[in-house]
Amino acid sequence: MDKNYITVDIEGLNPEKFINLAVINGLTLWNIERLSITNMRFNMNEKDFKRLRHIAKKTNCRAKIIRKNGVIFLFRRLYRRMFFIVGIVLFVLLIYFFSNIIWNIEIYGNKIVSEELIIKSLNKAGLKVGTYKKKVNLRDVENSLLKDIKELSMVTISLDGTKAKVEIVERTMPPTIMDFEKPTNIVAAKDGILTKVIALKGQKLVKEGDFVKKGQILISGVIKDSQNIPIDTTRALGEVYAKTWYESIKEVPLKYRYFERTGKYEKFVYLILPNNKIVNLRSNINKFQFYDKIIEKEQLKLLGIKSPVIKATEYYYEKIEKIKDLSYSEAIEIATKLADEQLMKMLPKDVRILDRKYDKILMKDKVKVRKLILTEEKISKEEDIK
Amino acid sequence: MDVKQRFSDAFDIPEEIVLDVPAIKIVSNNKIIIENHKGIIEYGKTNVRINSKIGIVALKGDNFVIKYITQEEILLEGEIELVEFIK
Numbered sequence: 419m420d421k422n423y424i425t426v427d428i429e430g431l432n433p434e435k436f437i438n439l440a441v442i443n444g445l446t447l448w449n450i451e452r453l454s455i456t457n458m459r460f461n462m463n464e465k466d467f468k469r470l471r472h473i474a475k476k477t478n479c480r481a482k483i484i485r486k487n488g489v490i491f492l493f494r495r496l497y498r499r500m501f502f503i504v505g506i507v508l509f510v511l512l513i514y515f516f517s518n519i520i521w522n523i524e525i526y527g528n529k530i531v532s533e534e535l536i537i538k539s540l541n542k543a544g545l546k547v548g549t550y551k552k553k554v555n556l557r558d559v560e561n562s563l564l565k566d567i568k569e570l571s572m573v574t575i576s577l578d579g580t581k582a583k584v585e586i587v588e589r590t591m592p593p594t595i596m597d598f599e600k601p602t603n604i605v606a607a608k609d610g611i612l613t614k615v616i617a618l619k620g621q622k623l624v625k626e627g628d629f630v631k632k633g634q635i636l637i638s639g640v641i642k643d644s645q646n647i648p649i650d651t652t653r654a655l656g657e658v659y660a661k662t663w664y665e666s667i668k669e670v671p672l673k674y675r676y677f678e679r680t681g682k683y684e685k686f687v688y689l690i691l692p693n694n695k696i697v698n699l700r701s702n703i704n705k706f707q708f709y710d711k712i713i714e715k716e717q718l719k720l721l722g723i724k725s726p727v728i729k730a731t732e733y734y735y736e737k738i739e740k741i742k743d744l745s746y747s748e749a750i751e752i753a754t755k756l757a758d759e760q761l762m763k764m765l766p767k768d769v770r771i772l773d774r775k776y777d778k779i780l781m782k783d784k785v786k787v788r789k790l791i792l793t794e795e796k797i798s799k800e801e802d803i804k
Numbered sequence: 805m806d807v808k809q810r811f812s813d814a815f816d817i818p819e820e821i822v823l824d825v826p827a828i829k830i831v832s833n834n835k836i837i838i839e840n841h842k843g844i845i846e847y848g849k850t851n852v853r854i855n856s857k858i859g860i861v862a863l864k865g866d867n868f869v870i871k872y873i874t875q876e877e878i879l880l881e882g883e884i885e886l887v888e889f890i891k
Contacts, residue, residue, distance in 0.1 A: 434846060437873065448872035
C-alpha cells in the first residue's frame with residue numbers, strides 16, 4: 419500500500435455498512451480498528467477520499483481525516499508556503515554572498531603614515547570595501563602596498579570574517595638633514611623685552627634686556643667683520659625668549675545695553691550645488707531687526723555615500739536690546755568677564771605667565787577695566803635671507 | 805452436484821473462482837485470510853462476522869484488526885479462538 423496515506427475516522431450507527439459500501443466501490447482500506455460501537459478508524463489512499471464523501475452521505479456516517487502521513491503532504495504544505503521557502507533560501511544565499519564581501523578595513527600599527535594614504539593605496543591595489551574576498555590576492559596587495567608607500571617595511575593583511583586587518587610595521591626613516599648652507603636670519607615674531615638669547619650660529623645682534631619689535635633681526639646669518647663688511651653667510655641657529663604682554667581694556671557704561679534672545683527663531687534650509695549655485699527650498703526673508711545668525715553646513719549623504727551637494731541650514735535667533743542700570747560693582751564684574759574672555763582668546767598655549775595686572779577705573783557714567791598678563795615665550799623665528 | 809462444480813472438476817479450476825465460494829486460509833492462530841467475501845456484517849474486537857455465499861463466517865477471539873480489506877479479500881489479525889459457519 420501507498421506510503422502516502424490518510425487516517426480517517428468514521429462515525430455512524432452502522433460503520434460496517436459504510437466499509438462494505440466502500441469496498442464494493444473498489445477502495446482499499448487497511449488497519450481498520452474499532453474504537454467504539456459507532457466509531458471506526460482506518461487508513462486509505464488520499465486520492466480516494468472524495469469518493470468516501472458520497473458513501474458517507476448514503477450510510478449516514480461522518481468521515482473525518484485525523485492524520486495525513488507521508489512526504490507528499492509535507493511537500494504540498496510547503497508548496498502552499500512557497501514564498502516562505504523562497505525567502506529562506508534567498509536569506510541563506512544572501513548571507514553567504516554578503517559574508518564573502520569585505521565590509522571594513524582596519525589598519526593597525528601606523529604612526530606616521532596616515533590611514534587615508536594607506537586606504538588609498540589599498541584601493542589602488544584592489545582591496546576595497548565591497549570587493550569579493552576571493553577576487554583579492556592578499557600577497558599581491560601586500561607587495562604593491564610596500565612598493566607604493568616607502569615608509570612601510572612590512573605589511574600583513576589577514577581576513578577575519580568580513581573584516582580585512584592590515585597590520586603595518588613602519589620603517590624608521592633617517593632624520594631629515596638640515597641644510598646649514600642655506601642663509602637664514604632669526605627674527606622676532608613679536609614685540610617684547612628679551613630675557614634669554616641663545617645663539618648657536620650666526621652673529622648675535624641683540625642682548626638680554628633689549629626691547630625688540632616684531633620682525634627685527636635677532637641673530638643674523640650674515641657675518642660681518644668689525645668694519646661692517648660682510649664676510650660670510652650662514653644659517654643662523656638659536657633660541658630667543660622674551661617677556662611679552664597681552665592686554666585687554668574693556669569699558670562698560672552704567673547704562674548697560676545688551677541683547678537678549680527672545681527664544682523666537684526662524685530656520686531656512688537651502689542646498690548648495692557643486693557649482694556654488696543655491697537652491698532655496700523656501701523663500702528666506704528674515705524679518706527680525708536684531709538677530710544672531712548661525713549657519714550649519716552639512717554634506718548630504720545618499721545611502722552612506724557623500725554627495726557633492728551641501729545642505730545648509732540658517733538659523734536666525736531674534737534678539738531684543740535691553741538697557742539695564744548697573745551698580746559700579748556689577749559693571750566691573752561684567753567688564754572683567756569680557757576682558758578675561760578676550761585674553762583667553764589671545765593667549766597662545768606654550769607661554770609661561772609671569773605676572774598679572776588688573777586696574778579698575780571708575781568714571782562718572784562708566785567703568786574701565788584693564789587686564790594685563792606678562793608672559794615669557796619663545797619669539798625667535800627663522801626667515802630666509804633674500 | 806451442479807454444473808459449475810462439475811465444470812471446475814473437469815478443467816481443474818479452483819472451486820472458489822467458479823463457484824464464488826469463500827476460500828479461507830488460516831496462518832497459525834493469529835492470521836486469517838478470507839477470499840470471495842460478501843462484506844462485513846459485524847466487526848468488533850472480540851467478534852467478527854463476515855458474509856459469504858455459503859452463509860456467515862463467524863470468528864471469535866480477541867484483538868481483531870482488519871489489516872486490509874479489498875473487494876476480493878480480507879486479512880484479519882488477532883487471537884482466533886473459533887471459526888464457525890452459520891447457514
